[in-house]
Amino acid sequence: MHSFKELAAQFEQQFGKRQFPESPSTLYDPAQYILSLGGKRVRPVLAIMGNELFDDIHPDAFLAGNAIEVFHNFTLVHDDIMDKAPLRRGMPTVHTKYNEPTAILAGDVMLIHTYDYLNKIQSKHKQKIISVFNKAATEVCEGQQLDMDMEGMQPDQVNYADYVNMIALKTSVLLAASLQMGAIIGGGSEGNQQHIYGFGKNVGIAFQIQDDLLDAFGNPDKVGKQQGGDILINKKTFLLLKALELCTPAQRTQMDKLMSLPADDTSKVPQTLELFRDCKVDQWAEEQKQHFMKIAFAHLEDIAVMSGRKAPLRELADYLLTRQH
Amino acid sequence: MHSFKELAAQFEQQFGKRQFPESPSTLYDPAQYILSLGGKRVRPVLAIMGNELFDDIHPDAFLAGNAIEVFHNFTLVHDDIMDKAPLRRGMPTVHTKYNEPTAILAGDVMLIHTYDYLNKIQSKHKQKIISVFNKAATEVCEGQQLDMDMEGMQPDQVNYADYVNMIALKTSVLLAASLQMGAIIGGGSEGNQQHIYGFGKNVGIAFQIQDDLLDAFGNPDKVGKQQGGDILINKKTFLLLKALELCTPAQRTQMDKLMSLPADDTSKVPQTLELFRDCKVDQWAEEQKQHFMKIAFAHLEDIAVMSGRKAPLRELADYLLTRQH
Numbered sequence: 001m002h003s004f005k006e007l008a009a010q011f012e013q014q015f016g017k018r019q020f021p022e023s024p025s026t027l028y029d030p031a032q033y034i035l036s037l038g039g040k041r042v043r044p045v046l047a048i049m050g051n052e053l054f055d056d057i058h059p060d061a062f063l064a065g066n067a068i069e070v071f072h073n074f075t076l077v078h079d080d081i082m083d084k085a086p087l088r089r090g091m092p093t094v095h096t097k098y099n100e101p102t103a104i105l106a107g108d109v110m111l112i113h114t115y116d117y118l119n120k121i122q123s124k125h126k127q128k129i130i131s132v133f134n135k136a137a138t139e140v141c142e143g144q145q146l147d148m149d150m151e152g153m154q155p156d157q158v159n160y161a162d163y164v165n166m167i168a169l170k171t172s173v174l175l176a177a178s179l180q181m182g183a184i185i186g187g188g189s190e191g192n193q194q195h196i197y198g199f200g201k202n203v204g205i206a207f208q209i210q211d212d213l214l215d216a217f218g219n220p221d222k223v224g225k226q227q228g229g230d231i232l233i234n235k236k237t238f239l240l241l242k243a244l245e246l247c248t249p250a251q252r253t254q255m256d257k258l259m260s261l262p263a264d265d266t267s268k269v270p271q272t273l274e275l276f277r278d279c280k281v282d283q284w285a286e287e288q289k290q291h292f293m294k295i296a297f298a299h300l301e302d303i304a305v306m307s308g309r310k311a312p313l314r315e316l317a318d319y320l321l322t323r324q325h
Numbered sequence: 326m327h328s329f330k331e332l333a334a335q336f337e338q339q340f341g342k343r344q345f346p347e348s349p350s351t352l353y354d355p356a357q358y359i360l361s362l363g364g365k366r367v368r369p370v371l372a373i374m375g376n377e378l379f380d381d382i383h384p385d386a387f388l389a390g391n392a393i394e395v396f397h398n399f400t401l402v403h404d405d406i407m408d409k410a411p412l413r414r415g416m417p418t419v420h421t422k423y424n425e426p427t428a429i430l431a432g433d434v435m436l437i438h439t440y441d442y443l444n445k446i447q448s449k450h451k452q453k454i455i456s457v458f459n460k461a462a463t464e465v466c467e468g469q470q471l472d473m474d475m476e477g478m479q480p481d482q483v484n485y486a487d488y489v490n491m492i493a494l495k496t497s498v499l500l501a502a503s504l505q506m507g508a509i510i511g512g513g514s515e516g517n518q519q520h521i522y523g524f525g526k527n528v529g530i531a532f533q534i535q536d537d538l539l540d541a542f543g544n545p546d547k548v549g550k551q552q553g554g555d556i557l558i559n560k561k562t563f564l565l566l567k568a569l570e571l572c573t574p575a576q577r578t579q580m581d582k583l584m585s586l587p588a589d590d591t592s593k594v595p596q597t598l599e600l601f602r603d604c605k606v607d608q609w610a611e612e613q614k615q616h617f618m619k620i621a622f623a624h625l626e627d628i629a630v631m632s633g634r635k636a637p638l639r640e641l642a643d644y645l646l647t648r649q650h
Contacts, residue, residue, distance in 0.1 A: 101473055102470070102473070105407065105473075116459055148430075149349065
């Protein structure tokens with residue numbers, strides 16, 4: 001069994017090489033550029049871990065990992081255009097460094113390239129793997145569209161359950177599918193595949209809740225970004241949506257006043273945090289995180305392999321969900 | 326054996342149904358919208374004809390056809406964003422009717438959906454079909470990028486051979502791959518697959534030359550669009566590029582003068598056409614078209630099936646390449 005760190009290093013060793021042809025460079029350099037910005041490579045490593053949970057690592061797990069990581073980066077390129085984001089991992093986004101048409105097209109060719117990897121996976125697993133991947137890829141698009149739709153709504157037009165659904169589609173299903181694709185390669189049964197998928201999906205949701213918590217209540221020195229960035233722009237987070245649901249009419253009046261403040265008025269942050277605490281949404285979010293973690297670990301528990309094989313996944317989830325940054 | 330028209334009707338019968346889920350409608354209605362604008366469905370019918378050239382039509386040919394037609398429409402959605410085109414088939418383009426982020430995302434989900442169809446093709450052909458499709462899909466992106474790169478160049482910076490290569494990638498390889506995918510499903514040998522691919526690719530190039538010829542010299546009443554539209558915007562066509570290569574220094578001076586005229590000065594068209602005739606590029610283009618047709622028909626000839634089976638493809642090519650509109 002290997003740790004996340006060991007597998008990440010193995011993955012990077014083969015993924016760090018150029019993944020695209022040299023020519024036309026106007027198309028492929030932008031595609032290679034986004035891959036070169038790095039990242040934690042969580043998804044492809046999950047695919048490899050999903051394989052190793054059941055059996056020795058098969059080369060197909062690296063093919064699946066490459067496909068997933070290129071797909072994930074394709075979504076970043078296109079999302080950054082849609083969100084008009086200037087920076088990604090501290091560097092110019094593809095459409096900023098090059099231009100928008102090139103970023104659209106580089107993303108397209110990356111998405112096509114994804115299936116070059118998947119098509120190299122051995123025949124006996126190919127149909128199932130493409131099917132699991134395509135379901136997740138479709139859901140990621142649906143999640144992004146729902147996110148854009150919610151962007152245009154007032155915070156209390158957004159139902160909390162719809163928000164959880166959106167987050168699950170946009171971020172969690174790909175983590176879950178990565179694990180399942182690995183499990184398929186490792187020969188995991190259909191039942192075990194469902195459990196590893198459930199583990200990944202619920203860890204993903206818990207992770208997002210923690211992200212919202214850290215942005216609001218985290219130590220800014222450790223988080224490494226401005227505290228309350230989400231609050232300043234009235235971003236619909238787990239905390240804000242639940243606060244609007246829980247607050248008294250008087251608290252609601254104050255919340256509306258705070259939300260009407262401009263995004264550069266930093267006095268908004270401590271006042272909103274106080275209100276969040278008064279409504280006990282911090283406590284509620286912590287409980288929600290534990291709730292999703294509990295479901296995740298129950299799924300992991302139910303996977304019918306020796307407990308020792310699960311250790312690296314258990315450690316990874318603990319690490320991800322107790323982080324202070 | 327069936328004619329193009331018969332197969333187009335069969336294809337449309339199953340493709341005319343909604344191809345996407347109902348929800349989220351903000352994502353899938355735009356995707357369905359572009360499909361509903363119609364089109365001649367040339368590519369999917371070529372896939373079915375490629376199948377029937379070798380054997381009775383298998384349901385997989387319709388799956389391949391659906392994949393190819395959805396892919397083709399995905400390229401239209403994204404190309405229209407890149408080209409800032411307001412209209413497609415006389416109707417608002419997707420990014421005009423909805424918005425740009427939605428058009429990007431609807432295109433993405435269409436591209437993913439393409440592989441849902443391909444993944445349903447029977448296992449024994451799947452790897453080869455996805456491989457042929459992916460090569461063509463990648464080349465279509467490369468062709469679009471080369472086209473955008475050439476857009477930014479002066480006409481005489483563009484080499485004629487590079488232009489033919491760009492056109493082949495952008496438009497012909499998908500026609501060729503459609504036929505080949507059908508041939509794979511029909512059980513055509515590797516050699517026969519190469520010939521049907523060569524037929525499609527060369528018909529495609531001939532078709533593009535004819536398109537340029539019709540835009541310049543066609544009867545505007547029959548063509549149904551403004552004569553010389555390409556000339557007015559100095560579009561790099563086969564005719565312009567070759568004219569710049571063939572013209573005398575004196576003719577070049579005159580051509581430069583004409584190209585500097587504004588796009589709304591319609592006097593530019595008859596004068597440019599006269600110059601084209603003086604340089605004999607009309608005659609040259611007609612010869613080029615015949616040249617590519619000859620290669621195409623030689624490939625068709627070399628396919629080792631009874632001549633009668635080739636009749637529908639021969640008729641289609643004749644029809645496409647003698648059209649006056």
